[in-house]
Structures are given as structure tokens and as C-alpha cells.
Amino acid sequence: MGNNEFVDHANDILINVYGFWPVQFTHGKGVYLFDTDKNKYLDFGAGIAVNALGYAHPRYTKAIKNQIDKLHMGLCYVADPYRIEAAETILAVSEFEQVFFCSTGAEAVEGALKIARKWAKAEKNKDAYEIIYVKDSFHGRTMGALSVNGQQQYREGYEPLLSGTHEAKFNDLESVKNLVNANTCAIIVEPVMGEGGIITATKEFLSGLRTLCDENNICLIFDEVQCGMGRLGTIFAYEHFDVVPDLVCMAKGLGAGFPVGAILGMKKFTKHITAGTHGSTYGGNPLACTAVTTVTKELLRPGFLENVDHVGQVLKDGLEEISKDTNLISDVRGIGMMLAANFNGGPVKDFVKKCLKNGLIILSCGENSIRLVPPLILTEKEAKKGLSILKQTLDDIK
Ligand SMILES: Cc1ncc(COP(=O)(O)O)c(C=O)c1O
Structure with missing residues (x-):
């Protein structure tokens, strides 16, 4: 070597x-x-x-090269045609109504947690900020994402993290139920835990979470940063389990190497994020959006x-x-x-x-x-x- x-x-x-x-x-x-x-x-x-x-x-590099010659960076205040095309393309193959583009997986997770909290404060009660995550999960390295990380080694040295987060056990619905109360705003889970060891959720666990969230008015977030975008043989991992979350976090394969993340969700939740309450300078720039459109179309071939x-x-x-x-x-x-x-x-x-x-x-x-x-x-x-x-x-x- x-x-x-x-x-x-x-x-x-x-x-x-x-x-x-x-x-x-x-x-x-x-x-x-x-x-x-x-x-x-x-x-x-x-x-x-x-x-x-x-x-x-060939098609991916050609698309990125063409785009870099035309417009590499726009302005996030402008919904340029590249952003619109990427949004339309990814939403069309999903169950969701809106998308927000960011640049990384951790940023997608951060944004999803923020959407859930904003929704719950408005629609449930002002103290509804508690979030349940599972042991051995990995959601990224920023402070918010670390706060819902189920692997102690990544949190050490960075505490105190966000308050109001609680750890349940993966594939153990009872352990989640035991943590639910009137102030629970979200449950976040990877359908297949990646960093945690490629551990697959059971259909019963995910559909149990869906029912639990429906019955208790809780936002169900799937982190598909690693297991989404074709990795399981379906565009979204949730398709494999026949359980649709309220918000889904994407990154990694979404840009196939160009840094881009996304949160997709229903307007019931996403409408609480209004102009000025969230953002990302590079998120959804023309290059990132060209990558999203190109990758999604490739997966559909x-x-x-x-x-x-x-x-x-x-x-x-x-x-x-x-x-x-x-x-x-x-x-x-x-x-x-x-x-x-x-x-x-x-x-x-x-x-x-x-x-x-x-x-x-x-x-x-x-x-x-x-x-x-x-x-x-x-x-x-x-x-x-x-x-x-x-x-x-x-x-x-x-
Ligand atoms: C499931 C999951 N969520 C979030 C992240 C964080 O993504 P990023 O490194 O792009 O911030 C990762 C990264 O490995 C991941 O596997």
C-alpha cells in the first residue's frame, strides 16, 4: 500500500x-x-x-456537470425550477405532501424534531416537547440528533443534551408505551438500525408505533437516512414495512454523493414551519436538487x-x-x-x-x-x- x-x-x-x-x-x-x-x-x-x-x-455526472455550468448555487428565497423538480419528483413517489431540503442526515433529523415540537406546542399543549427514541439507534452527531441517540459512546462528553428525551427498547412496544404521556410529541426510529448493527424492526413494532401515535396524537418520525432510497429494494424503507410515518428523514443515497438531506411530511405537521422559523443556506441548492431528481429517476428505471x-x-x-x-x-x-x-x-x-x-x-x-x-x-x-x-x-x- x-x-x-x-x-x-x-x-x-x-x-x-x-x-x-x-x-x-x-x-x-x-x-x-x-x-x-x-x-x-x-x-x-x-x-x-x-x-x-x-x-x-454517466447520467449522474452529466446532470451535475450540466447543472454546475448553468447555476450551481441559487438563493434559498427563490423556488428555482431545480428545487421544484426535485420536490415534485420525490413527493410523487412518496405518501407525503411537503418536503424541506437540507444538506445532511443529522440536519434532517434536527429539522424533523423541530417540526414535531412546533406542531405539538401548537396543537397539543405548550409542554408537549418529549421525544422517545430507542436504544442502539443512531441519528447523527449534532446536539439535537445526539439527544435521541441510543448509543452512549456518541453522547459522552457532550452532555447535557436536549431535555425531554427518553430511551425505549427497539422492537419492544411495551417499553415505548410505558414512556408515553400527555407531553409526548414524537417517537423517532430507524426502520433498520444501521450504525447499531443492521437490526431490522419487526412489522408489528412499526405498526404498533403507528397505532400508538394515532391514538395519542404523537408524531411518528422514521429516520431513513441510511435505509432509505432504494437500499432495501424499495424507494422508502417504510414501504417495505407497510407503515407510513408522519415525517421521514432522508440523506445519504438521496444525493448519491452530493450532500443533500430532506424531511418529507404531511402538511398537518409541516405547516407549523413558516417563513423564518427554519432554514438552511445550502439546503436544496440547484446542484443538490439536480442530484435528488437524477437519483430518484435512476431508482425508478x-x-x-x-x-x-x-x-x-x-x-x-x-x-x-x-x-x-x-x-x-x-x-x-x-x-x-x-x-x-x-x-x-x-x-x-x-x-x-x-x-x-x-x-x-x-x-x-x-x-x-x-x-x-x-x-x-x-x-x-x-x-x-x-x-x-x-x-x-x-x-x-x-
Ligand atoms: C440513520 C442515520 N441517521 C442520521 C445519520 C447522520 O447523517 P449525516 O452523517 O449525514 O449527518 C446517519 C449517519 O450515519 C444515519 O445512519
């Missing part, structure tokens, strides 16, 4: 929040990345479930989502085969192209680096799991190639 002096240099000049890997990517093509030494990597990480269309996707289902299943079956062969991985889980398995061969982060050395990018998640979230354009052949590198890397450490 050549000399790694750049890692020391990076650690010197960049605030080291990531623990930099010993590699520098220079470019990508399809599902492959290339480094400064011209090594090729099959990418099952996709910028942490972001690069839905892979690298140098015949066969695209079917590919996620089919190749996702090939990956999952392959992981299960490997787990039968070696006890180094177990508990294969996930939906579509959002997959994980427990890693039993030591610290997973070391194994991730070994895979990298062998030309395969995978991620970690949860306590000690491997996570596969490849570009959604992955083919069966590429999936099998990745599985064979994974198998070889596991054999190396046996």
Missing part, C-alpha cells in the same frame, strides 16, 4: 475523528475505487451507504430496485454459505443491500483493514459486526467476487 506517511500528516492537520485508513483513493468507476498506487478496490461500503449509483455514473433485491439476496446467501463454513462470521442479517454479520475473529476494525488490503472495502457496525452496503448498481458477478475476497480474507486469519 506504499508508504503511509500521509496518515501521520493527516492526523496532524485534520481533527482526527475518523481514525484514517492507510489508503488514498483518487478516483472511482462503477463499483470500484482506485488508490494513489493504482490498486483497485471493490467497494461494499459506498461512502457509508451513500454512493447508490457507484462512481462516475425498470429493473433497478429488482437488482437491489436480487443481488442483495445473492450477497446474503453468500454470507450465509460462508458462515456455515467458518464460525468467524455468524448471524447474517439485513434486507436488500443493507447487510451485516457478527464477526467472531477479533476486533472487526482490524478485519476491515485486512479486507482493504485484499482489495475489498467493507464497513463495521454494531458491537463487532461487518457491514455490506455496496452501491445499488452492484451486479451478481461483482457480488460473488466480493464474497470470494471476503472468504479468502477469513481463510487467511483462520
